Amino acid sequence: MVPGEQTGPDAASLMEAFSLFNQASKELTEAYGALQQEVERLSAELADANTRLREELAAKERMRERLAMLLEMLPGAVLVVDHVFVIMEMNLEARRILGADLRGADWRGVQALHSQSGPHEWVLQGATGAAGLRVTVAVNALPGEGGQIILLQDVTSARVLEEAAQRRERLAAMGETMAGLAHQLRTPLSTTLLSVSQMTYGRGEERFHRQQQRALERLQHLEATIDAMLRFLRGAEQDHGVVAVAEILAGLELEFDLLFRQKNVGLKIPQVPPDWFLTGSRVAWVSVLANLLHNALFYSPSASAVLLSVHSSGEGDLILTISDSGPGIAESDRQKVFMPFYTSRRDGTGLGLAITRNFVASMGGTVEIEAAANGGACFVVRLPLWQPPQPLSSGAIMQEKL
Numbered sequence: 433m434v435p436g437e438q439t440g441p442d443a444a445s446l447m448e449a450f451s452l453f454n455q456a457s458k459e460l461t462e463a464y465g466a467l468q469q470e471v472e473r474l475s476a477e478l479a480d481a482n483t484r485l486r487e488e489l490a491a492k493e494r495m496r497e498r499l500a501m502l503l504e505m506l507p508g509a510v511l512v513v514d515h516v517f518v519i520m521e522m523n524l525e526a527r528r529i530l531g532a533d534l535r536g537a538d539w540r541g542v543q544a545l546h547s548q549s550g551p552h553e554w555v556l557q558g559a560t561g562a563a564g565l566r567v568t569v570a571v572n573a574l575p576g577e578g579g580q581i582i583l584l585q586d587v588t589s590a591r592v593l594e595e596a597a598q599r600r601e602r603l604a605a606m607g608e609t610m611a612g613l614a615h616q617l618r619t620p621l622s623t624t625l626l627s628v629s630q631m632t633y634g635r636g637e638e639r640f641h642r643q644q645q646r647a648l649e650r651l652q653h654l655e656a657t658i659d660a661m662l663r664f665l666r667g668a669e670q671d672h673g674v675v676a677v678a679e680i681l682a683g684l685e686l687e688f689d690l691l692f693r694q695k696n697v698g699l700k701i702p703q704v705p706p707d708w709f710l711t712g713s714r715v716a717w718v719s720v721l722a723n724l725l726h727n728a729l730f731y732s733p734s735a736s737a738v739l740l741s742v743h744s745s746g747e748g749d750l751i752l753t754i755s756d757s758g759p760g761i762a763e764s765d766r767q768k769v770f771m772p773f774y775t776s777r778r779d780g781t782g783l784g785l786a787i788t789r790n791f792v793a794s795m796g797g798t799v800e801i802e803a804a805a806n807g808g809a810c811f812v813v814r815l816p817l818w819q820p821p822q823p824l825s826s827g828a829i830m831q832e833k834l
Contacts, residue, residue, distance in 0.1 A: 515578030698737035723784035731758030
């Protein structure tokens with residue numbers, strides 16, 4: 433380089449730099465345009481998404497309103513309970529049945545106020561709702577939420593109609609049995625009247641006393657028949673008390689021990705667990721089962737034994753069997769012996785076994801006849817063991833998710 437000569441970019445360098453600047457500017461402009469287009473596209477998509485979201489929210493709101501209206505219009509009572517047992521929603525029918533708006537209350541507290549007449553049926557006690565109202569209760573899980581839906585149905589009117597129908601059936605049965613009773617009483621009554629009409633001292637005091645005794649025996653037979661008839665008619669009425677099976681067996685032993693010993697027939701009463709219970713009363717069950725023991729004792733020969741056994745089926749049922757060593761009952765007659773007034777005994781009323789089956793059936797059980805191992809008769813009574821009321825199960829649906 434010559435001293436004093438000026439240096440600087442030549443024209444070619446300037447042109448190259450200007451070209452690079454133009455290229456960068458063009459790329460920047462294109463990138464800005466692409467970015468602007470992307471922003472416009474995203475803005476349009478966001479606007480569409482917002483529109484769809486608003487439409488979905490509006491649809492859900494309409495659905496919520498429809499469901500709320502449907503909930504209020506349902507004929508049954510509906511309650512929604514969350515995972516910690518708090519009542520979140522309840523419709524008008526639920527408020528009517530329970531007597532108040534219980535939203536925010538603890539469902540377990542409401543449940544504890546009422547008694548259970550069955551596994552899934554309540555009788556309202558009056559602390560909330562109408563006293564005496566009967567409602568069925570159904571519990572359903574809310575999937576994934578840990579709560580439940582409670583359905584209550586007022587069945588008071590239905591139960592009244594059922595009871596009325598049962599009364600009509602009993603009245604119809606009473607009419608039929610009254611006709612049979614009139615037929616059964618006509619002959620012994622005529623004989624008794626004849627015996628009474630012939631009673632006179634003219635043939636001696638001893639003969640008079642014999643006639644008097646025969647008339648008294650016939651009148652006592654009539655009284656026993658009428659008493660058995662009344663017990664038969666009342667047998668369809670359920671007794672809602674509770675009695676231990678051990679108490680029933682103790683009552684049977686007390687009543688029959690002397691009778692069996694007088695005839696020289698053995699009877700062994702088994703021991704049973706103290707926590708076995710039946711619905712009913714001790715007096716009713718002793719009277720009903722006494723018919724089976726009287727029958728077994730009558731047909732058992734001297735020096736034989738009547739076997740009474742009691743065991744649980746493992747399915748909530750009690751199995752009681754009474755077998756004797758008598759002549760047995762032909763298979764063709766095993767249903768006839770339960771018919772009112774059917775008897776092969778001269779002094780029988782034909783009502784004992786009918787009373788027993790009628791009462792056992794009213795308690796949800798059955799009575800069947802089988803052949804005993806020694807050829808005698810074996811009566812098998814199957815009855816549901818009484819279970820103490822259990823609180824409504826919340827099960828897995830009530831696991832708290834805290």
